[in-house]
Amino acid sequence: MPEKTSKTSFRHILTVYGQVGALARSSLLLIWLALFLLVWFINPIPSLPNPFEVVQAFGKMYNTQGSGGLVYNVYTTLKLNLVGLLYSALLSLLISYLSILPILQPFNKIVQWLRYIPIIGFYLVFLTLFTIGWPMKVAMLTAGMSFFLVTSMTAVIESIPNLKYELARVLGYNDWQVFYSVVVRPNLPQMIDMVAQNAAMGWVMIPMIEASNRTEGGIGAQLFAYNATNQLAEVYAYLIIIGVIAILEDGLFVLLKRLLFPYSVIAERA
Amino acid sequence: MNDNQPQPETAKGDNACIEGPLVNGVTLLEPLLTLEDVCKEFLMNDGTTFVALKNLSFTIKNIKDKPQIVSLLGPSGAGKTTALRLIAGLDAPTSGCVLITNGKGLRAVEIGDVGVVFQKYPLFEDLNVLNNLMVPALNAGMSKAAAKEKALHYLDEFDLVKQGLAWPVQLSGGQRQRVAILQQLMKERHFIILDEPFSGLDPVNIMNVIKLISRIANQHTLNTFIIITHDITSALAISNHIYLLGRERNEEGKAIPGSRVMKEYDLMQEGIAFHTNLAEAEDLPRFAEIRKEIKLIEFPKL
Ligand SMILES: Nc1ncnc2c1ncn2[C@@H]1O[C@H](COP(=O)(O)OP(=O)(O)O)[C@@H](O)[C@H]1O
Numbered sequence: 234m235p236e237k238t239s240k241t242s243f244r245h246i247l248t249v250y251g252q253v254g255a256l257a258r259s260s261l262l263l264i265w266l267a268l269f270l271l272v273w274f275i276n277p278i279p280s281l282p283n284p285f286e287v288v289q290a291f292g293k294m295y296n297t298q299g300s301g302g303l304v305y306n307v308y309t310t311l312k313l314n315l316v317g318l319l320y321s322a323l324l325s326l327l328i329s330y331l332s333i334l335p336i337l338q339p340f341n342k343i344v345q346w347l348r349y350i351p352i353i354g355f356y357l358v359f360l361t362l363f364t365i366g367w368p369m370k371v372a373m374l375t376a377g378m379s380f381f382l383v384t385s386m387t388a389v390i391e392s393i394p395n396l397k398y399e400l401a402r403v404l405g406y407n408d409w410q411v412f413y414s415v416v417v418r419p420n421l422p423q424m425i426d427m428v429a430q431n432a433a434m435g436w437v438m439i440p441m442i443e444a445s446n447r448t449e450g451g452i453g454a455q456l457f458a459y460n461a462t463n464q465l466a467e468v469y470a471y472l473i474i475i476g477v478i479a480i481l482e483d484g485l486f487v488l489l490k491r492l493l494f495p496y497s498v499i500a501e502r503a
Numbered sequence: 504m505n506d507n508q509p510q511p512e513t514a515k516g517d518n519a520c521i522e523g524p525l526v527n528g529v530t531l532l533e534p535l536l537t538l539e540d541v542c543k544e545f546l547m548n549d550g551t552t553f554v555a556l557k558n559l560s561f562t563i564k565n566i567k568d569k570p571q572i573v574s575l576l577g578p579s580g581a582g583k584t585t586a587l588r589l590i591a592g593l594d595a596p597t598s599g600c601v602l603i604t605n606g607k608g609l610r611a612v613e614i615g616d617v618g619v620v621f622q623k624y625p626l627f628e629d630l631n632v633l634n635n636l637m638v639p640a641l642n643a644g645m646s647k648a649a650a651k652e653k654a655l656h657y658l659d660e661f662d663l664v665k666q667g668l669a670w671p672v673q674l675s676g677g678q679r680q681r682v683a684i685l686q687q688l689m690k691e692r693h694f695i696i697l698d699e700p701f702s703g704l705d706p707v708n709i710m711n712v713i714k715l716i717s718r719i720a721n722q723h724t725l726n727t728f729i730i731i732t733h734d735i736t737s738a739l740a741i742s743n744h745i746y747l748l749g750r751e752r753n754e755e756g757k758a759i760p761g762s763r764v765m766k767e768y769d770l771m772q773e774g775i776a777f778h779t780n781l782a783e784a785e786d787l788p789r790f791a792e793i794r795k796e797i798k799l800i801e802f803p804k805l
């Protein structure tokens with residue numbers, strides 16, 4: 234740490250990476266949020282429902298029981314989101330870590346190319362392979378996210394400097410020891426970063442996947458229904474919920490990394 | 504390095520170099536490492552080939568009751584790192600061969616035979632210092648208790664006890680260098696090659712590294728340290744043999760591609776190897792003479 238900055242010091246907010254106090258930093262965030270809210274209140278775009286309508290929609294949906302209600306739908310989507318994240322993370326880790334084997338490299342490349350194809354284009358394929366509803370949704374999300382995750386994770390592995398392999402080799406490590414010590418273990422914290430980055434991609438796909446699998450509901454199904462009936466306040470209420478969940482998940486990943494791999498946080502600061 | 508084997512009498516506490524002033528007329532035994540007409544060419548980006556090493560040959564022989572500390576001395580660009588990679592088995596020579604002893608005779612070197620201390624001191628960043636030492640020993644088949652004991656012993660001996668639980672990013676340059684050297688010693692073997700271990704160090708730390716290397720080297724007569732450097736004084740202070748690596752020049756004074764051994768100095772014969780007090784060694788007339796010769800006559804030619 235350089236010299237101590239007082240918690241409320243705003244002095245360096247216009248300096249390149251100026252030292253800003255913790256309290257000042259949070260205040261800046263609040264000021265920006267307030268600015269956004271202000272713009273929303275003034276509302277230059279007529280199709281945007283105003284904040285009061287959105288808050289009202291929140292209350293109404295929250296008090297609705299059963300499959301039309303907010304709690305049920307958020308729970309349904311959150312479950313899909315988390316299960317999809319877990320499956321795609323595991324699957325992508327496997328595929329990208331194994332890209333060190335020449336025999337699997339073309340397979341890895343093809344998986345990466347698939348991310349250009351809208352996952353919805355494979356709707357019928359998934360419908361044939363999986364039961365409609367939960368299994369099909371999980372499969373689509375897992376596959377869709379994996380196309381992106383494999384790309385990012387493989388890039389991490391390809392960027393391992395040669396020197397790291399050579400260090401292990403001159404220490405007499407065998408193939409397995411090199412794989413574990415150079416490829417798998419040191420890159421796990423970066424893999425968490427990749428999952429966090431691609432979690433956003435999942436939220437782009439979820440509405441689409443749930444809208445094409447509406448039997449169980451979920452935020453995507455609700456968005457589709459409310460859009461169809463032009464109930465925009467409800468639509469924006471759900472969009473805000475997605476935003477809040479995403480921010481919380483992001484924080485969770487940071488926390489996870491800090492707990493599991495403390496050295497990586499220290500290394501980033503060094 | 505095998506601590507369990509009987510150690511030569513030279514291995515003694517802090518100033519582990521041999522007692523007494525100078526040693527002369529030492530018996531040379533079997534060859535430990537040989538380079539035979541080693542050539543290394545690189546394909547350049549413009550499609551031409553670049554000859555980095557041409558007919559590089561030398562043999563390191565076992566010195567009775569002493570470790571072998573050999574320097575490859577040369578200006579930068581002379582092909583020292585290229586030679587290191589061949590000696591370590593990291594790259595294959597374009598022609599010629601690198602042979603190493605297996606106890607009975609010589610065989611082609613394999614990666615892992617020779618420990619390498621790279622110039623940048625890479626470590627496993629996700630392991631703390633203690634584990635950076637222990638894991639290589641465990642991977643080589645040592646028991647956990649033995650690996651831990653050996654690692655703790657090294658940390659204690661080389662002033663790293665406080666750093667045992669530190670992550671590599673938290674080490675100072677000197678500490679990192681020591682860990683990198685000690686890491687290569689965790690596996691039981693006698694050959695270590697170091698790339699520019701003195702570069703970027705202040706004079707006091709250079710002296711400390713020289714002491715560290717001689718101390719470790721003196722723990723076994725088969726220990727063979729090859730030091731790659733452009734630092735003439737340090738090479739003279741630490742080695743018992745120096746190979747000058749460089750290129751020949753034609754009549755117009757232009758360098759002919761391909762480095763090889765241009766001159767060698769047997770510092771044992773010269774009577775300036777294995778000196779107890781390194782600072783005193785520098786004051787020996789012969790030390791100063793050779794230093795002057797390399798600096799003013801040999802180096803400018805390379
Ligand atoms: N991989 C490579 N490809 C092409 N040229 C190389 C390569 N490695 C080294 N060289 C060349 O070989 C020569 C010797 O390099 P190097 O062994 O690093 O010298 P030193 O370690 O003595 O400073 C240099 O001219 C360098 O450009």
Ligand SMILES: [Mg+2]
Pocket residue numbers: 583584585698
């Ligand atoms: Mg070099």
